Amino acid sequence: xxxxxxxxLVIGGGIQGSSTAYHLAKRGVSVRVLEKxxxxxxxxxxxxxGVRLLGRNLAEVELSKTAMERWQQLDDELDAxxxxxxxxxxxxxxxxxxxxxxxxxxxxxxELGYFHEVMLDQHELRERLPHVAQxxxxxxxxxxxxxxxxxxxxxxxxxxxxxxxxxxxxxxxxQSIRKVGDSWLVATxxxxxxxxxxxxxxxxxxxxxxxxxxxxxxxxxxxxxLMITARMPHFxxxxxxxxSRPLSFKQFENGTVLIGGGAKGFADRANNTTRLDYSLLxxxxxxxxxxxxxxxxxxxxxxxxxxxxxxxxxxxxxxxSIRADKAYHAFxxxxxxFQLGPVIGEVLADLITEGESRFDLExxxxxRYERKVL
Amino acid sequence: xxxxxxxxxxxxxxxxxxxxAGPAGMSAAITATKAGARVVVLDDKPRSGGQIYRNVxxxxxxxxxxLGADYLKGSEITAAFxxxxxEHISSVNVWHAGDNGELLFSLEGETQRLTxxxxxxxTGAMERPFPIPGWHLPGVMSAGxxxxxxxxxxxxxxxxxxxxxxxxxxxxxxxxxxxxVKVKALVDTTPKQNYxxxxxxxxxxxxxxGMLIKGLGLMxxxxxxxxxxYRFAEGLEVQGEDACKSLSFSISGSKHEIVTEHVFxxxxxxxxxxxxxxxxLKHTWCEQQLCWTPETDNWxxxxxxxxxxxxxxxxxxxxxxxxxxxxICALRQLVNIGLITEQQADHEAxxxxxxxxxxxxxxxxxDRLYRPLDQHRKPTNDQTVVCRCEERTVKDLKxxxxxxxxxxxxxxxxxxxxxxxxxGRMCGHTVSELLAEWRxxxxxxxxxxxxxxxxxLVTLQELSRFTNLTPVSTVDRASSGTSDSDVEANKEQELAx
Ligand SMILES: Cc1cc2nc3c(=O)[nH]c(=O)nc-3n(C[C@H](O)[C@H](O)[C@H](O)COP(=O)(O)OP(=O)(O)OC[C@H]3O[C@@H](n4cnc5c(N)ncnc54)[C@H](O)[C@@H]3O)c2cc1C
Ligand SMILES: Cc1cc2nc3c(=O)[nH]c(=O)nc-3n(C[C@H](O)[C@H](O)[C@H](O)COP(=O)(O)OP(=O)(O)OC[C@H]3O[C@@H](n4cnc5c(N)ncnc54)[C@H](O)[C@@H]3O)c2cc1C
Numbered sequence: 079x080x081x082x083x084x085x086x087l088v089i090g091g092g093i094q095g096s097s098t099a100y101h102l103a104k105r106g107v108s109v110r111v112l113e114k115x116x117x118x119x120x121x122x123x124x125x126x127x128g129v130r131l132l133g134r135n136l137a138e139v140e141l142s143k144t145a146m147e148r149w150q151q152l153d154d155e156l157d158a159x160x161x162x163x164x165x166x167x168x169x170x171x172x173x174x175x176x177x178x179x180x181x182x183x184x185x186x187x188x189e190l191g192y193f194h195e196v197m198l199d200q201h202e203l204r205e206r207l208p209h210v211a212q213x214x215x216x217x218x219x220x221x222x223x224x225x226x227x228x229x230x231x232x233x234x235x236x237x238x239x240x241x242x243x244x245x246x247x248x249x250x251x252x253q254s255i256r257k258v259g260d261s262w263l264v265a266t267x268x269x270x271x272x273x274x275x276x277x278x279x280x281x282x283x284x285x286x287x288x289x290x291x292x293x294x295x296x297x298x299x300x301x302x303x304l305m306i307t308a309r310m311p312h313f314x315x316x317x318x319x320x321x322s323r324p325l326s327f328k329q330f331e332n333g334t335v336l337i338g339g340g341a342k343g344f345a346d347r348a349n350n351t352t353r354l355d356y357s358l359l360x361x362x363x364x365x366x367x368x369x370x371x372x373x374x375x376x377x378x379x380x381x382x383x384x385x386x387x388x389x390x391x392x393x394x395x396x397x398x399s400i401r402a403d404k405a406y407h408a409f410x411x412x413x414x415x416f417q418l419g420p421v422i423g424e425v426l427a428d429l430i431t432e433g434e435s436r437f438d439l440e441x442x443x444x445x446r447y448e449r450k451v452l
Numbered sequence: 453x454x455x456x457x458x459x460x461x462x463x464x465x466x467x468x469x470x471x472x473a474g475p476a477g478m479s480a481a482i483t484a485t486k487a488g489a490r491v492v493v494l495d496d497k498p499r500s501g502g503q504i505y506r507n508v509x510x511x512x513x514x515x516x517x518x519l520g521a522d523y524l525k526g527s528e529i530t531a532a533f534x535x536x537x538x539e540h541i542s543s544v545n546v547w548h549a550g551d552n553g554e555l556l557f558s559l560e561g562e563t564q565r566l567t568x569x570x571x572x573x574x575t576g577a578m579e580r581p582f583p584i585p586g587w588h589l590p591g592v593m594s595a596g597x598x599x600x601x602x603x604x605x606x607x608x609x610x611x612x613x614x615x616x617x618x619x620x621x622x623x624x625x626x627x628x629x630x631x632x633v634k635v636k637a638l639v640d641t642t643p644k645q646n647y648x649x650x651x652x653x654x655x656x657x658x659x660x661x662g663m664l665i666k667g668l669g670l671m672x673x674x675x676x677x678x679x680x681x682y683r684f685a686e687g688l689e690v691q692g693e694d695a696c697k698s699l700s701f702s703i704s705g706s707k708h709e710i711v712t713e714h715v716f717x718x719x720x721x722x723x724x725x726x727x728x729x730x731x732x733l734k735h736t737w738c739e740q741q742l743c744w745t746p747e748t749d750n751w752x753x754x755x756x757x758x759x760x761x762x763x764x765x766x767x768x769x770x771x772x773x774x775x776x777x778x779x780i781c782a783l784r785q786l787v788n789i790g791l792i793t794e795q796q797a798d799h800e801a802x803x804x805x806x807x808x809x810x811x812x813x814x815x816x817x818x819d820r821l822y823r824p825l826d827q828h829r830k831p832t833n834d835q836t837v838v839c840r841c842e843e844r845t846v847k848d849l850k851x852x853x854x855x856x857x858x859x860x861x862x863x864x865x866x867x868x869x870x871x872x873x874x875x876g877r878m879c880g881h882t883v884s885e886l887l888a889e890w891r892x893x894x895x896x897x898x899x900x901x902x903x904x905x906x907x908x909l910v911t912l913q914e915l916s917r918f919t920n921l922t923p924v925s926t927v928d929r930a931s932s933g934t935s936d937s938d939v940e941a942n943k944e945q946e947l948a949x
Contacts, residue, residue: 116862123865229865233856308873308909337912351732354905356548356556360563360918367912377909379873 079270084110084245086430087264087273089252089287092122093228093416094408095279096235097423099244100156105431109244110271111236112264114251115350118232120281122416124384125228126304126326126338128317129417132167132195132220133183137393137441138414139192141421144437146222148420158234161227163331167317168198168206170369171216176321180218194220209313209372217321225317225328228416235419252280255290257402275430276405282347282385284395284409292401293444296390297410301345301352301383302338303359307376309333314370325365335376337366340413343383352383388412389447396422396442398429406430407444464922466492467789468782469555469568470538471546471727474502475526475771476763477574478533480778481540487791489782490923491538492566494557496545496908500530503576503596503764504771512606518630519603520623522666522771529775539924547906549573549731551756558910562917570758570785573728573746574778577721577764580743581878582616584828586690587717588837595718599624608633612714613699615639615688618822621718622670629677637680637710639701641719641825644684650821656813663814682708686825690715719824723765726875729903731759737896740819741768742829743881744900750805752781760785768819773811776804830885838886839879841872849883853890860884860901873909876901 086102088095091113102109111117129149134142148155149162171177180197187195198217203210206219236246250266255276257263262276280287282299310333317328324339341358359381366373389395392412399405406429408422415422428435468484470477473495484491493500501508505526508516517524533540541559548556553567579596586592595614601607602624613636614625621638628635657664674681685701691709692698700709722743729735734747734755745767752760760781763774783797831838834847848867849857857863860870860883869883870876876883880901888895 116859117856118865119861233866237856307912353550353552356554356563356565356905356915357918360915363912364916367916374911374913376912377873378906378912378915379909380871380875380904381906382904 081263081270081272082110083272084108085273086110086275086277087112087262087271088277088279089264090279090281090284091117091236091246091248092120092279092281093118093232093235093419094122094411094422095277096122096232096239097419098277098279098408098426099246099423100235100239100242101423101427102430103239103242103244105427107427107431109239110273111244111246112250112252112266112271113246113248116248117236117246118229121384121386122232122281122419123229124304124382125416126328126336127161127225127228127416128167128326128328128338128414129162129224129226130167130220130317130414131417132218132223132319133169135393136190138418141418141425141437143194145418145421149224149226149417150222152231152234152420156234156238158230158237160231160234162224162231163226164222164224165316165328166206166219166221167223167319168203168217168219169319169321170203170207170210170214170325171218171321172214172323172369174215177216179321180216184218194222196220206316207314207318209370211369211371214369219316223317225330231416231419235423252287255287262405274404277426277430278405278407278409281409282345282387284387284407288407288409288444291399291405293399293407295395295410295444296447297387297395299345299347299385299387301343302386302413303341303343303354303362303381303383305337305359305362305378305381307335307337307373308379310335310376313372318369320365320369323365323369324362325369327366334379335373337362339365345385347385350385352385354381354383386411386413394418394442395444396425397439397444400443400445465553465567465569466490466923467568467791468492468570468572468785469494469553469566470572470574471495471549471555472502472574472576472763472765473497473500473533473540473542474574474576474763474774475504475529476576476765476774476778477502477572478529478778479775480572480574480762480782481538482532482536483779483782484786485536485538487786489786489789489791492541492568492923493538494541494544494546494555496543498543500533500540500542501526505530506600506603512604513602513631519627545908546727547908547910549727551731551759553758556905558914561914562919563910563915564919564921566921569789570760572752572760572762572778572781572785573731573765574762574774575724575727575765577768578724578877579718580720580722580824580829581882582717582719582828583831583836583838583882584688584690584717585833585836586692586696588840588843589690589692589696590694591692591696591713592690592715592717595621595624595716596721598716599627602627609714610634611636611712612716613637613639613710613712614716614718615641615685615699615701616718617642617824618718618720619667619670619818620721622667622674624716624718625679626670626673629673629679635677635679636712637682638674639682639685639688639699639710641685641688641828642683642822643686643825646821646823650817653813653817653820657817659810660814686827688828719828720822721764721768722881723767724877725880725900726877726903726907728754728761728765729900730905730907731756733759733761735900737884737894738767740816742823743767744884750780751784751801752777753784758788769808769811769815773808776807780804780808829882830889831882838882839869839872841874841878842868842870844869844879846886849886853887858887858891860887860899863887864901870901875903875907
């Protein structure tokens with residue numbers, strides 16, 4: 079049997095793997111992506127499409143800001159239609175406690191020199207969201223934020239990468255990984271692959287790959303749920319979230335409204351399936367109506383969930399393997415990795431071709447829990 | 453039968469929940485309750501009967517006899533169903549069924565949830581889509597909807613053209629004619645060669661001579677009327693900009709065009725897949741019926757232990773077999789829950805199993821004879837709409853295919869084809885068959901949409917009001933250990949604060 083060789087092997091054809099392949103191919107590096115199902119079949123193709131900088135954990139702000147700049151030109155860069163729209167994102171404050179939370183966050187951000195989050199009073203909130211319920215008293219907005227169509231965005235990276243020489247192999251599930259000399263030897267059911275560098279972008283299965291490489295992580299996985307309505311008259315331009323309630327929705331140009339909010343169903347990753355928890359979706363529906371009574375009569379057309387990986391601190395793992403040379407991780411984006419896609423590929427390409435990244439990756443170390451555990 | 457809605461109480465679940473009150477669902481309920489099972493039947497129509505016996509006990513027509521003897525026969529089974537102890541919850545759409553026995557449906561503006569140990573899906577069939585140029589225009593409907601208008605509201609359309617193939621098409625035309633409604637033309641698309649190829653099955657068909665005679669009778673009835681009949685038509689196209697103006701077609705190369713504002717299309721029925729697909733049951737491509745069907749054994753058991761599929765939703769079998777299958781499924785589930793023994797089931801199912809085997813021969817003949825034309829299933833014209841909800845044409849799909857949408861779900865994500873409120877009911881088969889052709893692979897390898905709940909639109913408000921529902925009935929249980937004494941008083945779980 080022939081062994082397929084490339085300089086880099088990426089495991090996982092989600093947005094992170096596809097973006098990594100794109101950035102590497104652009105630098106003339108030969109790269110192959112192994113995907114067990116089809117590209118963008120999982121989280122990267124079925125997520126809520128939220129392109130959010132607002133409210134990011136401080137450790138992620140720099141990455142997220144850079145990603146946000148990239149999103150504004152991404153269609154031109156990739157020569158594709160990702161469906162990205164900068165519509166702004168508003169988190170609504172339902173009461174004084176929420177406003178207090180927002181004020182202290184504002185102070186913290188200003189001290190660090192970040193000014194992209196701007197507080198809104200009740201009047202300003204209503205101006206931007208005329209249909210918001212009376213009891214909402216303010217909020218915070220980030221103007222550059224918006225949404226994109228996840229499946230199209232991930233495919234855009236894939237197609238752009240393929241155009242410049244990256245190879246994507248679908249239906250290839252990595253079953254074993256060995257290091258022989260300076261080479262990584264990776265086997266799927268029927269094929270063998272060899273590369274100098276190995277990248278783990280395996281999403282909700284990344285801990286399994288991580289273990290094969292030699293790194294143990296306390297990663298978990300779950301199935302955040304979404305629902306989308308049939309078309310309704312236009313009523314909200316910005317993407318909407320809430321400071322302290324599980325509410326999140328956006329109305330697309332075709333009038334459909336995508337409702338999220340973080341409620342999780344049941345995940346069965348061995349079988350690629352999830353089960354929805356309808357009573358939790360019911361409370362999500364309740365929150366949407368509470369904040370936007372106009373949505374009472376909205377008709378839900380589809381409900382679904384995707385498999386997503388989480389770390390205990392809800393921050394991703396990004397960086398070099400601790401146990402092995404020339405292996406890299408990018409996973410466990412904890413339900414907000416879609417927006418980071420454009421920058422993660424760049425970070426990994428830097429680590430591979432330059433040996434380092436211009437971003438501070440310390441908070442994302444794969445072994446950040448090791449000391450804490452013992 | 454208990455017609456009102458159960459008062460909700462906790463820790464209680466049904467033995468068997470049946471979705472659909474057509475011949476399959478009703479007979480399953482009758483059989484299951486006889487053995488003492490606690491049964492609930494949910495159906496989205498106000499009255500039991502299903503497609504064939506729709507409104508049989510409350511026809512809006514002065515002389516329902518025009519609908520035929522088969523229709524009138526339905527009053528027997530609906531009466532027996534009403535007498536049995538099953539709870540019948542009517543006018544509810546089951547919009548979610550899970551392999552864990554969970555059912556969700558909307559009732560009076562609220563979401564109700566019930567659980568059952570076993571589920572029988574008996575949701576019936578739908579008409580096969582007829583994707584030809586202009587089929588989406590106002591004025592074009594399916595022949596089945598013409599029948600629904602007739603059975604439910606006594607409404608008819610004068611001067612309409614009926615086009616397509618299949619026994620149901622001729623039945624509906626005959627029903628129209630018996631009411632004295634003028635039918636402008638019947639454009640029959642059954643190809644000449646089907647008559648020849650079906651002959652190899654004719655001996656099998658003779659096993660059900662009654663059915664054969666019935667079919668011939670309908671054709672005679674139509675021929676004797678002054679309805680113009682065009683045979684061996686192909687290349688059907690509905691003409692018109694914003695509404696139907698005419699139907700054009702060709703017969704052995706010569707063109708025809710009939711001016712009309714109403715065209716009723718029909719080319720057979722296929723299982724209604726939304727429920728069985730959303731349940732995640734294994735499906736296979738049935739080459740004989742050119743449709744996906746859930747995999748079942750002789751007892752209707754699906755690939756998921758607690759779920760059986762009966763009647764036309766398991767593959768088109770017709771009303772009598774649907775009823776037989778309902779009984780068979782019920783018997784199997786009664787064994788599963790320990791109310792009867794396997795020997796009892798074998799014994800009681802024997803006649804029905806024999807009947808079904810015999811019917812299969814007749815089915816093969818019918819399926820061969822009325823096999824719809826490739827050109828009327830796999831549209832080639834770039835402008836032909838495939839997905840009506842999202843208005844996606846053949847051209848849009850070809851583009852999506854070129855961009856990597858090689859499989860129905862990828863194509864859906866790429867083009868939105870199948871994302872609308874019908875959940876792909878109207879385009880799913882077309883997409884499977886088109887992709888198979890473009891990939892030059894068998895349909896079986898292409899697959900179908902992965903579906904998700906809700907199977908029908910649910911309003912946000914309905915979803916936000918979430919209640920659990922449990923059995924009201926206490927049933928005599930000679931052989932079972934569970935008692936119903938623990939039926940609790942009202943206990944409602946309101947998620948709304
Ligand atoms: C419902 C939902 C809503 C979300 N909403 C948002 C949002 O609005 N905004 C946002 O920024 N983020 C959101 N996210 C998070 C975001 O989707 C993810 O963080 C991101 O897509 C992760 O990308 P990935 O490439 O790491 O993972 P994935 O897309 O999961 O890709 C990993 C791939 O690896 C493959 N793989 C795994 N194991 C193997 C193996 N052994 N061999 C070969 N291939 C393998 C998998 O098949 C998979 O395709 C949401 C997530 C979900 C589930
Ligand atoms: C439009 C149409 C007209 C037909 N007319 C005739 C005819 O005149 N004569 C004839 O011999 N055959 C007719 N057939 C064929 C017919 O399907 C079978 O003969 C027979 O009715 C099959 O019985 P069944 O019990 O399998 O399904 P059905 O009789 O179709 O019963 C299924 C029932 O389930 C209900 N249902 C479906 N989904 C849900 C849901 N999610 N929630 C709640 N309820 C649900 C349906 O409304 C229906 O009442 C017709 C088929 C169609 C599609």
